[in-house]
Amino acid sequence: MVVISVRTVSSPSPIDLSVTPAEHVRDVKQKLAERGHPVESFAVFGNGRFYRDDEKVDGVETLFVLPTNSMSVGGEDYDTSAAEMLRREAGVSSSWASNGQLYEYTSTANPNMAAIPWLAFPAHLHHSGPTRVIPFDLSKQMGLEYTATSPNLLASFIRIANKGDQIETDAVATSQAFYIIRGSGKSVSEHGELEWNEGDLFTLPACQKNILHMSTGDSPVSIYFVHDQPLLEYLGVKPSKRKFEPTFYTKDEMYSMIERVKHEPGAEHRNRIGFLFGTGATKETTKTLTHTLWALFNLLPKGDNQRPHKHNSVALDLAVACQPGCYSLMGWELDEDGWVKDPIRVDWEPGAAFVTPPGMWHSHHNESGGDAYVLPLQDAGLVTYQRILQITFSTLSEFPHSPQKPRQLGIENPNSNQKYEPVEEQGKERETERREETKVAARE
Ligand SMILES: [Fe+2]
Structure with missing residues (x-):
């Protein structure tokens, strides 16, 4: 068993979880849910990349569990995008991460672009x-x-x-x-x-x-x-x-x-x-x-x-x-x-x-x-x-x-x-x- 530190927007402090090298991301999510942090549809980031649910978490020390868009979690509004959270909490300095933008779906599905004029x-x-x-x-x-x-x-x-x-x-x-x-x-x-x-x-x-x-x-x-x-x-x-x-x-x-x-x-x-x-x-x-x-x-x-x-x-x-x-x-x-x-x-x-x-x-x-x-x-x-x-x-x-x-x-x-x-x-x-x-x- 190893202990990994999990950061999620629903918890103000890191959550330590014991996992075996054979366990998958979905197992981590299950354990978080049991601890009162349902994150089923969240994205999981660690070691500089995102993980699929069916991947093992072997070798990961810190996992970031991120909302895929801005939302209200635990009664608190989070208008911080996942990318911004990554930069702030994970200290990810990659310019790739800073390039990303995540938008709430319903307010962004029809973006405000300049119309084509009739001239x-x-x-x-x-x-x-x-x-x-x-x-x-x-x-x-x-x-x-x-x-x-x-x-x-x-x-x-x-x-x-x-x-x-x-x-x-x-x-x-x-x-x-x-x-x-x-x-x-x-x-x-x-x-x-x-x-x-x-x-x-x-x-x-x-x-x-x-x-x-x-x-x-x-x-x-x-x-x-x-x-x-x-x-x-x-x-x-x-x-x-x-x-x-x-x-x-x-x-x-x-x-x-x-x-x-x-x-x-x-x-x-x-x-x-x-x-x-x-x-x-x-x-x-x-x-x-x-x-x-x-x-x-x-x-x-x-x-x-x-x-x-x-x-x-x-x-x-x-x-x-x-x-x-x-x-x-x-x-x-x-x-x-x-x-x-x-x-x-x-x-x-x-x-x-x-x-x-x-x-x-x-x-x-x-x-x-x-x-x-x-x-x-x-x-x-x-x-x-x-x-x-x-x-x-x-x-x-x-x-x-x-x-x-x-x-x-x-x-x-x-x-x-x-x-x-x-x-x-x-x-x-x-x-x-x-x-x-x-x-x-x-x-x-
Ligand atoms: Fe026409």
Whole structure:
């Protein structure tokens, strides 16, 4: 028999226990319980590491029996984390121990993180000025230390002002998507050379070298550029392999597909009239633009109102073509008709982009005299793969008496395009946070 000293938060002084070398941690806990210190679910630490219940305590002189979170023990509140207790009582000087944080579950399960704002990125940013990349940087709003439009993605405009101008992009990303808003030119990368024109879209996998873009036409070039570098920044990684093959979609191909889709029976009753972009690498899995990126080419016919839906991916929409009178309504709830309740209104502008936060209901409306097209790019390749997209539709079957139009046309987006220029002012703080209350049982 040997005597080990046990320190536990339920006892102000050490408890000496006699044990045999063959006894396990569970035996120590049993003896503590017999001494009036029930510690069944506690963690046990000794000799610089934590012990499982089925391990022997042979060779341990002092055991620390620790709550796995802050709790009330013996009628006394302990707000000291186990790590802090270790530092204080065990004198553990390891920086590893001081790095640890333990949190009470119910008060921390929904941490207070900065919300993803609904902001617009006006078209005039790529209509003038020198050749440059113009990132849609919402990092300050989201509390990030790297340039990002959403936690996983960065959207930018690339402007090439003059014929013959060249510009390089250097995204450290697994997926890069380029939609040609206007102009014509070519891009040269380690994957090859591609000539493109207005309305084309192409994707490139990870590039070890910069991509060179140049204008070959007489008019300026504007490109909508979305990639997943922020996701890699968050993970602290660099891409190590090509996850898909470079893929090119022409404007003609896209509009032909739209014609097919819109003439299919029942198209007028669909939540959206459009098609999803896919590539070979995702054919058997997510059926998305790349393994992380997702893109929809959506027709919003004149006079149409596309009912709300929501999803857990973040949408970075580009208004491809529209006339005044096209807009989206966004909000956190549906009204009794299944339209967005108390919506924020984001007016569309050709060549402008806007963010739709995750989980937010959004509907699209066209009160103009012409058809409109919108191209949302999202992180829904990744989110679909993770099985957490949770796309939900407000359907007529659920709201059979719903009017064709929403009764509320929304208030103007407080972060409208006009208030959002120049781009250097994007760091201003905005009241965009929204917290859902977490209703969690206090303790099971
Ligand atoms: Fe959507």
